[in-house]
Amino acid sequence: MSITVKTEKKIGIVGSGLIGRSWAMIFAASGYKACLYDIEPKQIEGALADVKTQLKTLEADGLLRGNLSADQQFSLIEGTTNLQEAVKNASIIQECVPERLELKRKVWKQVDDVVSPNTILSSSTSTFLPSSLSDHLTNKKNFIVSHPVNPPYYVPVIEVVPAPWTDPEVAKKTRAIWEEVGQTPVSLTKEVPGFIINRLQYAILNETWHLVTEGVLNVSDIDKIMSEGLGMRYAFLGMLETTHLNDHGFVNYCKSYADTIYAVSKDFKPTPKFEGPHVLEIAKQLEKDVPLDKLQERRNWRDKCLTKLSQLKKQMNKLKI
Numbered sequence: 616m617s618i619t620v621k622t623e624k625k626i627g628i629v630g631s632g633l634i635g636r637s638w639a640m641i642f643a644a645s646g647y648k649a650c651l652y653d654i655e656p657k658q659i660e661g662a663l664a665d666v667k668t669q670l671k672t673l674e675a676d677g678l679l680r681g682n683l684s685a686d687q688q689f690s691l692i693e694g695t696t697n698l699q700e701a702v703k704n705a706s707i708i709q710e711c712v713p714e715r716l717e718l719k720r721k722v723w724k725q726v727d728d729v730v731s732p733n734t735i736l737s738s739s740t741s742t743f744l745p746s747s748l749s750d751h752l753t754n755k756k757n758f759i760v761s762h763p764v765n766p767p768y769y770v771p772v773i774e775v776v777p778a779p780w781t782d783p784e785v786a787k788k789t790r791a792i793w794e795e796v797g798q799t800p801v802s803l804t805k806e807v808p809g810f811i812i813n814r815l816q817y818a819i820l821n822e823t824w825h826l827v828t829e830g831v832l833n834v835s836d837i838d839k840i841m842s843e844g845l846g847m848r849y850a851f852l853g854m855l856e857t858t859h860l861n862d863h864g865f866v867n868y869c870k871s872y873a874d875t876i877y878a879v880s881k882d883f884k885p886t887p888k889f890e891g892p893h894v895l896e897i898a899k900q901l902e903k904d905v906p907l908d909k910l911q912e913r914r915n916w917r918d919k920c921l922t923k924l925s926q927l928k929k930q931m932n933k934l935k936i
């Protein structure tokens with residue numbers, strides 16, 4: 616089966632680094648034109664060369680998304696150092712410049728000055744609330760955050776976060792675009808610090824800090840709780856569905872465990888600050904397993920694991936009742 620190349624559909628990507636390149640590949644896989652903008656011509660050249668290599672490798676490994684060949688997908692991706700060219704006729708602009716508030720605000724003002732009033736203005740920011748990036752924009756009703764998890768090619772979830780002034784239609788259309796290109800959007804009804812991913816991640820990280828700094832478990836063992844335990848389930852089920860299946864439904868789960876959850880939760884310590892001598896102690900234990908000069912090798916292994924997991928999840932989702 617072949618898919619139609621949606622030449623009328625275009626994404627303008629501002630910033631051609633790690634995340635910008637992933638967006639270009641994800642959208643091209645669905646037949647979108649993708650225009651990568653960067654301030655550095657060298658950065659664009661490097662980004663296009665890297666995208667081409669990545670697409671070819673994915674194709675050779677049988678992992679390329681969509682029904683177009685690597686060459687067809689690459690032909691949909693272009694680079695530019697002209698912002699107006701990147702935003703022209705785009706249905707969505709996805710900003711992926713470094714995580715610096717003043718830089719992002721400046722870049723969004725530049726986009727705002729040249730963009731059409733029908734274009735969705737979306738930021739990949741991991742940490743800034745959409746209101747803090749868009750209060751100064753003429754087209755702020757079109758502004759939204761679409762926060763990915765790295766690498767988005769294999770980890771599909773996208774947090775779609777509106778500012779207080781975002782038009783609800785823009786939130787709906789943004790969600791529909793992410794679904795169309797094969798990602799898994801979740802729609803927040805309002806902005807909250809950390810969005811959802813980081814709030815949950817920090818809750819777990821804080822308790823991990825306490826347990827390690829109090830000497831209940833060492834670094835290697837506490838990480839096994841996730842990698843060899845909870846994480847195996849969470850790769851397939853959310854927290855709530857896990858509880859639903861762990862008893863005869865959620866109502867029974869609450870009857871059985873509400874008191875225990877409450878009693879254990881009351882034992883939690885106040886929010887820690889990740890500073891002081893424990894930082895070096897934890898780092899020392901982590902570096903024993905992965906020395907700093909081996910981080911890239913371990914990241915490559917992690918990405919291979921995620922590739923395999925995303926294939927397994929696709930297979931298993933077909934068997935879901």
Ligand SMILES: NC(=O)c1ccc[n+]([C@@H]2O[C@H](COP(=O)([O-])OP(=O)(O)OC[C@H]3O[C@@H](n4cnc5c(N)ncnc54)[C@H](O)[C@@H]3O)[C@@H](O)[C@H]2O)c1
Binds near residue numbers: 632654710711722
């Ligand atoms: N890397 C991750 O794991 C990850 C995950 C989720 C979200 N994000 C978010 O995505 C965004 C981009 O992160 P990244 O890792 O791709 O960064 P990166 O450093 O790899 O890329 C940033 C790119 O922006 C370009 N740039 C700098 N100033 C610019 C400007 N004025 N106009 C246009 N381009 C400019 C740089 O030349 C570079 O190519 C950040 O907001 C980050 O928080 C990153």
